[in-house]
Amino acid sequence: MANILHADMDAFFASVEQMDQPQLRGKPVMVGGLAKRGVIAAASYEARAFGVHSAMPTAQARRLCPQGVFLAPRMRRYAELSARIREIFYRYTPIVEPLSLDEAYLDVGASLRLFGSIGEIAEQLRAEVRERSGLAMSVGGGPGKLVAKIAGNKAKPDGLLIIEEHEVLDFLHPLAVSEIWGVGPATQAKLRAMGISTIGELAAAGAAELEAELGRWGPLLHGLASGEDLRSVECDRGRKSYGEENTFPEDAVDEEVIEATIIAHAHTVAGRLRRDGRSGRTVTLKFRPSGPGRDFRLFTRSKTLASPCDDGLEIAEVALALWRAETEHPPLRLVGVQLSLLDGNRPLQLGLFKSEESERRDALNRALDDITRRFGDKALQRGEGSI
């Protein structure tokens, strides 16, 4: 039974820019790193006509399409729209596996009785996404992830293609092996040497032969080519931790910079915990010192709190204490803060002796979250030097 959908926003970053800036519509728009060694993250369909595609070095794109509009990404805006789109997905099924901001698998097997056939669900999703975000989304569907993803690619732009179980082999077999995710130039070359260039030829080859050539990947590939795809859609429910980390553009030496970064990470993590209605007890500080003789080892230091916490200030205090007690010293290449030992979002045992202090913080956090939800996370920023 076809029950898996692959949803993919068309030229997501570029489409968002064209929506937000109407004068860009109809023009070749490329979003990506504009610096010397930048790479294109998304190209509008107009730009693709010039041969530009994502992951292409920006310099090369500029040569192919000199008249194009090159923009730096606005990740916050994309994330905001992505969250809005994901909320629509969750209305149809709880089993959503986001692959990136603009791409996700959905298992709608249990939703068929509620919302109609898989094709009807996919159409409703596309219409709702267009209505609520103004953007086009292509959807592929099938009995497995591979088929759903390939179908989605074939449906682009702004299309829908469902492959029913009995159509799977007819659909897959004429396609080139490179359509299978993970089959890159190296695997393609090996397969070509075996006389295999289509998925059909791959399915016809012996599994043992493929194993000899490709190792464990061989039988797996053979199975996929034969329509066996048992990988399930992995949703986020089993999440074990929330974390935020960064690699400094240049190794951080200044204690103030390091501490400010730790504090910022603590607040980011706390905000995400509260957004998901969760809290955690173990605060972990991660850091990677750099410099001669320190071979980039990653250090972690943890402390488990007596009760679950979703407050940035409390997390920051614990993480800072861990850092200050540390004998390793800057320069640091990376620093991160993580919260684990998560309590389920519910049930939560309430405490008798909430100090006034913690009640004030709770009220403050609720107000902050509300403002962030309404005006975006740029609306409010912590002052410099505050925890």
Add this chain to the structure above:
Amino acid sequence: MNISVGREDFVKLLARAQGVIDRRHAMTILTNVVLEADDGRLTLLATDLEVSLLQWCPATVETPGSVALSSRKLFEVVRESASDTIELRVLDNLWVGVSYGRSSFKLTGIDPADHPGMPTSDADGEGSVSFEIEASALSEMIAKTVFSVSHDDTRSNLAGVYLCSAEKKGKLRMVATDGHRLALIDRKIKGDLPESGVILPRKGLAEIAKVLPEESGLVTVSIGRSEAVVKLSDSVLSMCLVEGTFPDYKQVMPKETPNVALLDRDDFLHTVRRVSLLSSERANGVRLSLSEGRLEINANNPDLGEANEDLEIDYSGAEIVVGFNARYLLEVLAVLPENSRVELCLGTELSPGVLRGEDSDYSYVVMPMRI
């Protein structure tokens, strides 16, 4: 030392000593019990330096003396005796001969001078106070509070029962809380209470609770700056007070709980126990839904299933749904008398609930769970 002592007395004393002695104590000498015989009496001392128990029983003393030896081993040896009397004799090189019937044991003893002995107490010193209380009342007070003491190592100020004077003159108050629920009881005493409250450690109270049922009449409690001592008919138990400030418990006693339900204690206890079979293991939550004349209790666990039960009760307040940790309800219901009525007073689904029996001097406050 050469004595004979009744088996029953000796087993009783040794059994109590096991509770005080910490077998994993860093000072291994403290795993020993100190025996001292004199004047027709055998005295046993057991301590972990925080809680100390001195006990005595009659003995036929041929030669007075003292010795220390493994509390655990001596208890096991004596407990196995079928004979009514036990002979104890200190031999050369501190061997201790224990014999009864046709059995004889030789246990390694230790010089009692190596044992730190009974810690000196300030509970009878200057600034100390003492009061007398019925043994049965003290026993009841401990039983009705000690289960609420915190087991969280990071909150040492909650690791004991708070003892202070009640608003009503001549009454002692005991309060225990783990931060999620709180038990409070008042009982009559004769004598003086310390001006500011003190915290008695859970372990010391648990040991007294074991001895109290055998007592009758009044027992004496003395409280000094850092220790409390309870004097019983055949023993003295002293304990170090827990340091730290007990939280302001009065602040969490709800002043208004508009929704009051009257329930049969036994029905309530058994229903919560049955329904909680299907609550999740970690959180142990049950949901109580009150509506006119009716209490519905349910629990569900995504991995196991769900349970529902309803009770006809006396209730005419607002419709309200509140989640609680089932254990917090069961533990208090277990110490309330059978065949009695309990009052369940609720505010909102996020404010503390109060449980009371027919005795207005005992209250239990419990915070809900967000389910």
